[in-house]
Amino acid sequence: MSLARPLALLVHKSPSKAFARFPLIQPEIQAPFASARRLFDYLRADPAAASALNATYPKRGIIKTAATHNASTDQKFTIDLSPARTDLIPSALRGTLGAQGLDDVLGFFSGAVTLYVDPLLRALSALAGADFAPAHAARNLNFRLCDYHPATAAPASANGCGAHTDYGTFSVIFQDGTPGLEMEAADGSWVPVPGDATVVLTGWCAVVLSGGRIAAARHRVRRTPGVRRLSAVLFAAPDLDVALRPLTGVVPARRFSDTVMRGEIDVRWFKETMGKTWRKREGNEPGGVRVSQDSEIEKLIWG
Numbered sequence: 001m002s003l004a005r006p007l008a009l010l011v012h013k014s015p016s017k018a019f020a021r022f023p024l025i026q027p028e029i030q031a032p033f034a035s036a037r038r039l040f041d042y043l044r045a046d047p048a049a050a051s052a053l054n055a056t057y058p059k060r061g062i063i064k065t066a067a068t069h070n071a072s073t074d075q076k077f078t079i080d081l082s083p084a085r086t087d088l089i090p091s092a093l094r095g096t097l098g099a100q101g102l103d104d105v106l107g108f109f110s111g112a113v114t115l116y117v118d119p120l121l122r123a124l125s126a127l128a129g130a131d132f133a134p135a136h137a138a139r140n141l142n143f144r145l146c147d148y149h150p151a152t153a154a155p156a157s158a159n160g161c162g163a164h165t166d167y168g169t170f171s172v173i174f175q176d177g178t179p180g181l182e183m184e185a186a187d188g189s190w191v192p193v194p195g196d197a198t199v200v201l202t203g204w205c206a207v208v209l210s211g212g213r214i215a216a217a218r219h220r221v222r223r224t225p226g227v228r229r230l231s232a233v234l235f236a237a238p239d240l241d242v243a244l245r246p247l248t249g250v251v252p253a254r255r256f257s258d259t260v261m262r263g264e265i266d267v268r269w270f271k272e273t274m275g276k277t278w279r280k281r282e283g284n285e286p287g288g289v290r291v292s293q294d295s296e297i298e299k300l301i302w303g
C-alpha cells in the first residue's frame with residue numbers, strides 16, 4: 001500500500017540470515033567502550049562530579065540515573081552530550097572527565113560525524129528523491145552513551161529501553177558486542193540484532209521530510225539480568241527551525257495531516273513535544289509511563 005522503504009543498515013562482519021535483506025557495510029570505526037565504561041563508573045562513584053557535570057546543562061542534566069530508584073522505567077543510565085553542551089563544561093572538570101574516558105568518547109563521536117553524516121544524508125536523499133542536506137546545514141547532532149547496568153531498581157527486569165521510534169532523521173547505534181537491541185519487523189514481531197553490528201535507523205523526521213518514502217524503524221532493548229551492555233548512539237536531526245513537512249520536490253507517497261502539510265510544526269517544537277513522553281519512559285520527567293508514544297505521533301503526522 002505504501003512505497004515506504006525503511007532504512008536499516010547493519011555494519012556487521014557475518015550477517016545473520018534475518019538481516020540478509022539489508023545492505024551491509026564493513027565497520028570502519030569502533031566505539032571506545034572501555035572508556036565509556038570508565039566514565040559511567042567514575043560518575044556513579046562520585047556524585048559530586050556527576051552533579052557538577054549536570055550543572056553545565058541545568059535544564060535536563062547530562063548523566064541520567066533515574067533507573068537506580070525507579071523500577072518501572074527503562075532500566076539504563078545515559079550520558080547525553082552534544083557539541084554545544086560539551087563546550088559548556090568548565091575546563092577543570094573537562095580535564096578531569098577527559099582523563100576518565102570523556103576525551104576518547106568525544107574523539108570517537110567527532111570521527112563518527114565525519115564518517116557517517118554526509119554519506120547518510122546522501123543515501124536518504126536518493127531514497128526520497130530530494131536533497132536532505134539543506135535542512136541539515138547547522139548540524140543538529142546529539143551523542144548518547146547508554147549503560148544497561150545490572151544494578152538498577154529492578155535488576156531482574158528485561159526492560160532496558162521500551163519500544164520507540166527515534167524522533168530525528170537517522171541514528172547510528174554502536175554496540176559493545178552484547179545482544180539486546182531488537183527491531184520490529186513488518187508483522188510486529190521483534191527481531192534481535194547481532195550484538196556486534198553497527199546499525200543505522202531512520203526516525204520520524206526522515207519519514208516526514210521524505211513524504212513517507214522512508215519508513216521509521218521501531219526498536220527496543222531487552223536486558224539479560226546480570227549482564228552489562230553499553231551502546232553509543234549518534235543522533236542526527238534537521239535544524240531546529242526547519243518546518244517538518246515533505247521537502248520541496250517530494251511527491252508524498254501517502255497523505256499527511258493538514259498541520260504537517262501547512263508547515264505548522266517545526267523541528268524545535270516536535271523535538272520538545274516528543275522529548276517529553278520520551279523522558280517519562282526513561283524516568284527523567286515525572287508522569288506515568290506510556291505504553292506507546294508512537295500512536296500519538298502518528299495521529300499528529302498522518303491526521
Ligand SMILES: O=C(O)CCC(=O)C(=O)O
Pocket residue numbers: 144146161166173175181219221230231233
Ligand atoms: O542502546 C541501544 O542499542 C539503543 C538505544 C536507543 O534506541 C536510543 O537511545 O534511542
Ligand SMILES: [Fe+2]
Pocket residue numbers: 164165166171219
Ligand atoms: Fe532509539
